[in-house]
Amino acid sequence: MRIAFHGAARNVTGSCHLIECRGTRILIDCGLYQGNREMDEENRNDFGFDPASIDYLLLTHGHLDHCGRIPLLSRLGFKGTILTTSATRELARLVLLDSARIQEEEARYRNYKASKRRDRGAPAEPLYDTLDALNSLDAFVDIASFAQPHDLCPGIRTTFYDAGHILGSACILLELEEGGRQRRVLFSGDLGCDGRAILPDPAPPPQADTVIMESTYGDRLHKQLGPSIEELYQAINTTVARDGNVLIPSFALERTQELLYYLREGIEQQRLPRHLRVCLDSPMAISATQIFRRHRECFDEETWAVVAAGRDPFELPGLEIIRDASESMALKHSRGAVIIAGSGMCTGGRIRHHLRHNLWRREASVVFVGYAAGGTLARQIIEGAEVVRVLQEEVEVNAEIYTIGGFSAHADQRELCKWHGRTGSPERTFLVHGEEKAMQALAGRLTGTTVEMPRLHESFEL
């Protein structure tokens, strides 16, 4: 029995781990590297194993950094089965088709740029295309439900547990038996926080002797959710009162649905104006919200109560759904509206048009509710740039800027330690999915276990 780490090793993206037992090869996640150009290049490097030799892929959740290389895997010969929750399968379908379109567009753009140069070099190829994504979707099979064991083959059994991170997200237990030896190997996937809207808290994990655990916020404690919601309402009320637009750059999965949930609550509790105009200007987020509506089995008790009372948790009286690009453009004439658009870090998507039309206005606001990596437009604005470049135009930043930190989808240090404590003193704990600084801090807090911080492609006997 062996485990090898082919991604998210001392790094947050590209999750991909390989288990070998009794000649069966099982991948846990096959994510895309994301961030700068170097990371993009990493996606084109060898997987570290032969995709055709993989029998199963167990997918923890539908974020791109966990599922984004699946079409490439199938393009390179993967013929196995992909096992995941029904909600994750639907979200992954949306995410992978969108990712294929972006890969195709980028290759086209690079070739267009090269066509103007004398030395054109080799034509750029997309990492994968729409057909690869469609082909890979054929391999998906739904698990029956959380906490129900599933035999992959004699001696290998898997069970998914609710990770409370995004809709359908799971921690995955593998029970392995080879030559009389038994191992219980638990993958945390990405772990959610307690007390958030829509999803239940992460389920108590099962006992394990080997734990592979995320460490994104291994060195940090989150701000509280309550004051963050209050700050969101206050930002909207002051801005709308002076007839300014509120721009909220948002991630399409989970964060946007949470925002709709809190806006609905704010209106119902009369903490926001009854006829607040909210424009959901992101085709991806609109489709994701429809997937959420279809997967009530993933909701927490509070969200169930809203459904049981005959209401839609994501519907508001003044909600406008904007799929069409021309309608999105027309929003430049609007005043006093809340505009939710992607991308969350303002690196692409429709939010950039809205920033160009609103950043220079004193009456407008931009509310950041998510993580902003270094070098992104979001980070420049958050750090107080007076002028920024948006869509080839210099724009003065006069709008009011809010950074609201309490909406994280990841467990913080305290919650990670609590979760680990419930796995029952595992012999070994492998930390993945984190920057080295965060891993070191978390490692110092874990007791009764040997902590490893594997390097890329490093493998260990279990």
Ligand SMILES: [Zn+2]
């Ligand atoms: Zn995630």
Ligand SMILES: [Zn+2]
């Ligand atoms: Zn992740």
